[in-house]
Amino acid sequence: MKTITQRELAARSKAVLDDVEAGETYHVTRNGTEIAEVRPLGSRRRFVPLDELQRKWRNAPAVDAARMRAEADGFFGDEDRIGDEPEERE
Template sequence: MKTITQRELAARSKAVLDDVEAGEIYHVTRNGTEIAEVRPLGTRRRFVPVEELQRKWSNAPAVDAAAMRAEADAFYGDEDRVDDGDPWENA
């Protein structure tokens, strides 16, 4: 956390906001009294480790492709279907 004056914030707003975007938090003072806090809106991760994804997906329900196809055919009809093959199957 850094502390800057209101005047510094006005003079260096681009640099301060670049720091905030990178995760820095600023306390802004006026006449020696803290009046505001400038912080990122949220922490957005750019990378999620594979282990975390595997842990979160481990409890996901299994997908029954045949049941999903039957449900889609019942809803949309199967007369216009182009291919009955498995698109994920390696040819």
């Protein structure tokens, strides 16, 4: 997501819309306050080359599945977990 001023949007509208078409999102400000978001339509898909995906995945943080499960259980509870075998209750 990028932030640009209303004036920049007016001056560079073609370049901004080319970026939006390629998947970029812009927040537009007026007098320092965000007033709009310019983003791609949700139904349009953008082709992402494999090397770009691999580069992004390589830099993604590692996920600790056990910690994530514990945090989710602490927030949502663990009694109605989908995909787990039901536990016998006494």
